[in-house]
Amino acid sequence: MKVRYILPAFEVLRDESKCVNCRLCERECANGVHSFDSERGRMIANDAKCVDCHRCVCTCPTGALKIAETKDVYRSNANWSRAAIDEIYRQAESGGVLLSSMGNPDTYPEFWNRLLINASQVTNPPIDPLREPMETQVRLGSGRVKIERDENGRLKTALPPQLELQVPVMFSAMSYGSVSYNVHAALARAAKELGIYYNTGEGGLHRDLYGYGDHTIVQVASGRFGVFREYLDAAAAIEIKMGQGAKPGIGGHLPAAKITPAVARTRMIPEGSDAISPAPHHDIYSIEDLRQLVMSVKEATGCRKPVIVKVAAVHNIEAIASGIARSGADVIAIDGFRGGTGAAPTRIRDNVGIPVELALARVDDRLREEGVRDNVSIVVGGSIRSSADMLKAIALGADACYIGTAALISLGCHLCRSCHTGICNWGIATQIPDLVARLDPDEGARRLVNLVTAWKHELEEMMGCMGINSVEALRGNRLMLRGIGMTESELRLLGVKPAGESM
Amino acid sequence: MKINANGYTAKKLNIMIGRSNDESIEIEGVIGQRYIGTALSGKILEIEGAPGNALGAFLDGAKIELFGNAQEATGDTMNAGEIVIHGNAGDATGYAMRGGEIFIEGDVGYRCGIHMKAYRGNSPAIVIGGKAGSFLGEYQAGGTIVVLGDGRAGGAVAGYFCGTGMHGGEIWLRSQDAPAALPEQVKTERVKGVPSNVEMLIKKWCAKFGKEAINYTGDEFLKLSPDDANPYKRLYTPN
Numbered sequence: 032m033k034v035r036y037i038l039p040a041f042e043v044l045r046d047e048s049k050c051v052n053c054r055l056c057e058r059e060c061a062n063g064v065h066s067f068d069s070e071r072g073r074m075i076a077n078d079a080k081c082v083d084c085h086r087c088v089c090t091c092p093t094g095a096l097k098i099a100e101t102k103d104v105y106r107s108n109a110n111w112s113r114a115a116i117d118e119i120y121r122q123a124e125s126g127g128v129l130l131s132s133m134g135n136p137d138t139y140p141e142f143w144n145r146l147l148i149n150a151s152q153v154t155n156p157p158i159d160p161l162r163e164p165m166e167t168q169v170r171l172g173s174g175r176v177k178i179e180r181d182e183n184g185r186l187k188t189a190l191p192p193q194l195e196l197q198v199p200v201m202f203s204a205m206s207y208g209s210v211s212y213n214v215h216a217a218l219a220r221a222a223k224e225l226g227i228y229y230n231t232g233e234g235g236l237h238r239d240l241y242g243y244g245d246h247t248i249v250q251v252a253s254g255r256f257g258v259f260r261e262y263l264d265a266a267a268a269i270e271i272k273m274g275q276g277a278k279p280g281i282g283g284h285l286p287a288a289k290i291t292p293a294v295a296r297t298r299m300i301p302e303g304s305d306a307i308s309p310a311p312h313h314d315i316y317s318i319e320d321l322r323q324l325v326m327s328v329k330e331a332t333g334c335r336k337p338v339i340v341k342v343a344a345v346h347n348i349e350a351i352a353s354g355i356a357r358s359g360a361d362v363i364a365i366d367g368f369r370g371g372t373g374a375a376p377t378r379i380r381d382n383v384g385i386p387v388e389l390a391l392a393r394v395d396d397r398l399r400e401e402g403v404r405d406n407v408s409i410v411v412g413g414s415i416r417s418s419a420d421m422l423k424a425i426a427l428g429a430d431a432c433y434i435g436t437a438a439l440i441s442l443g444c445h446l447c448r449s450c451h452t453g454i455c456n457w458g459i460a461t462q463i464p465d466l467v468a469r470l471d472p473d474e475g476a477r478r479l480v481n482l483v484t485a486w487k488h489e490l491e492e493m494m495g496c497m498g499i500n501s502v503e504a505l506r507g508n509r510l511m512l513r514g515i516g517m518t519e520s521e522l523r524l525l526g527v528k529p530a531g532e533s534m
Numbered sequence: 535m536k537i538n539a540n541g542y543t544a545k546k547l548n549i550m551i552g553r554s555n556d557e558s559i560e561i562e563g564v565i566g567q568r569y570i571g572t573a574l575s576g577k578i579l580e581i582e583g584a585p586g587n588a589l590g591a592f593l594d595g596a597k598i599e600l601f602g603n604a605q606e607a608t609g610d611t612m613n614a615g616e617i618v619i620h621g622n623a624g625d626a627t628g629y630a631m632r633g634g635e636i637f638i639e640g641d642v643g644y645r646c647g648i649h650m651k652a653y654r655g656n657s658p659a660i661v662i663g664g665k666a667g668s669f670l671g672e673y674q675a676g677g678t679i680v681v682l683g684d685g686r687a688g689g690a691v692a693g694y695f696c697g698t699g700m701h702g703g704e705i706w707l708r709s710q711d712a713p714a715a716l717p718e719q720v721k722t723e724r725v726k727g728v729p730s731n732v733e734m735l736i737k738k739w740c741a742k743f744g745k746e747a748i749n750y751t752g753d754e755f756l757k758l759s760p761d762d763a764n765p766y767k768r769l770y771t772p773n
Binding site: 118121122124126263286300301313314323377 | 544545548568569572588594607610611613629630645653675701764766
């Protein structure tokens with residue numbers, strides 16, 4: 032007798048009084064949950080296959096469906112959660128390393144929600160962004176340059192290359208392969224329209240998207256997928272990925288199932304074999320080695336493009352950032368431990384790294400102390416969920432933010448965290464043509480533009496209420512923040528005063 | 535065109551190379567300049583001296599012939615072209631190359647040919663006359679690495695952990711002894727003589743360094759290849 036150890040986590044609830052047997056749910060669910068029972072003349076569901084992506088719920092024309100977490104429970108135990116037990120069953124069955132997707136979902140403390148923003152009252156009036164000009168434009172790159180002029184007052188110094196953003200937010204690295212072509216197309220169009228940038232991730236740049244190069248950051252990772260001269264030439268900036276928040280110390284592994292001919296062509300790899308990009312760059316063992324890659328990339332592009340070095344937020348991030356600021360890089364990107372991914376070993380995703388808030392505050396402090404803060408800009412990602420998170424990040428010291436998960440959610444992602452299966456009913460983390468076609472790049476771009484435009488308005492309003500009229504004046508302005516419900520050491524690390532304490 | 539590199543930075547050298555109308559450029563007196571010939575195409579460089587790291591990085595079709603030893607990261611992410619080294623080469627030679635050929639008269643350091651991958655019609659190749667250090671061909675996903683062990687009395691011609699993470703391509707070692715600590719997913723075959731593609735590479739190498747191909751091609755080789763294109767899929771279980 033075959034015993035099922037792992038029981039379905041979700042229940043498909045169908046309101047029979049509303050269901051009209053149109054079978055749309057059956058067609059929409061690539062996981063094969065729904066089917067029509069012709070004998071009994073009604074729809075049935077296989078709960079075990081459901082991943083709770085809500086595609087069927089959102090498309091059901093009569094609103095007959097709901098997905099609920101199962102009411103079936105193991106004997107309650109504050110120490111042994113259902114997930115902990117199920118994971119043991121999975122490993123006992125397979126002997127495998129657990130693989131998960133998207134960001135760390137566990138109940139760790141986070142700090143964005145414990146930071147409060149200041150507002151002007153009476154003495155220093157707020158600014159109405161509808162009436163007064165508000166500057167949200169920022170420039171990313173090295174500001175470390177000695178300005179020299181000739182006798183006519185003309186600039187003699189060659190200025191370092193910079194990125195100009197109309198809003199201090201960019202779409203973070205998500206590779207073609209892990210996400211679909213239509214996701215990349217939507218990100219590229221939106222970035223262009225918004226005057227910001229999207230990041231290709233490490234999977235190369237599809238030929239059809241070279242036209243968006245001025246709004247594209249291309250990534251160079253340990254596997255060097257799709258990296259060649261034209262790729263570097265096409266981009267506005269080049270990012271060297273040393274690490275990512277979801278899996279610090281771990282590299283990418285795109286399973287062969289997601290490697291279609293077009294993905295293989297873009298990554299410049301053989302079809303049918305896995306794309307493995309291990310954790311270390313095997314040519315980088317020191318800051319000097321990193322500098323060599325930074326300089327190679329600059330040399331390959333005539334030193335016309337800023338180079339970003341992306342690292343995960345880890346315990347020693349201060350010293351690492353201090354090294355990067357001296358490596359010739361123009362921008363440091365720090366990815367917090369909540370950062371998302373298409374696939375990461377569960378244990379790494381859920382246990383490795385530190386919150387980006389702490390990493391950011393410490394790095395900003397350290398670089399200032401050492402007098403090298405102007406060498407680089409700082410971009411942070413790893414679960415920026417709203418314009419308030421973005422504003423707080425800037426006030427803690429960031430120049431701009433990366434958003435990945437938030438961008439995918441705006442495209443319809445319901446955070447079911449099944450990207451690693453290669454089946455995504457929303458057409459995002461899949462390469463199956465029928466599913467990819469569900470995401471219209473134009474509609475996707477429109478939604479992304481809406482999201483960032485809304486955040487821009489909110490940023491302006493929040494800055495206005497603080498009496499600040501430019502992002503520049505907000506950056507590193509930690510006096511505008513107060514901590515609530517934090518320990519002394521958390522306040523010290525973040526460099527903010529407790530709520531209630533005056534200026 | 536002939537350049538004496540003495541006193542020039544690598545940046546200046548690359549600008550001079552780029553601006554030159556000559557197809558063929560000789561550079562002498564090279565003393566540690568890095569990044570020479572980065573992403574270069576359509577030119578032939580003859581270099582004398584001791585270039586620094588990252589010679590011919592992102593090379594895109596140019597030919598580089600070096601009379602001297604190469605340092606680290608020669609031919610990093612090379613796309614097309616040819617690098618010939620009359621001497622030894624340092625660590626991470628041919629990192630992630632996906633096209634073109636590198637011929638080395640002597641030995642290479644650690645991590646040669648890591649991440650090498652084939653792509654459509656391109657199949658990169660590295661031929662090493664002497665011996666290779668540890669981690670040769672790690673994560674190799676395509677292409678061919680040949681180690682001739684020229685002038686060696688016996689023993690393995692590559693160091694430890696050869697082919698770890700290998701999931702494509704081939705490594706040919708002219709030796710009867712397998713390198714130490716070979717990973718599980720790499721299978722080894724003893725082959726007497728080599729197939730035509732490898733023979734062609736050895737002949738090219740011989741032509742460049744004045745050797746007789748017949749002294750190599752008929753010998754016993756150890757062929758290393760992965761046992762599966764996705765050797766790690768069994769490692770994971772969806773959660």
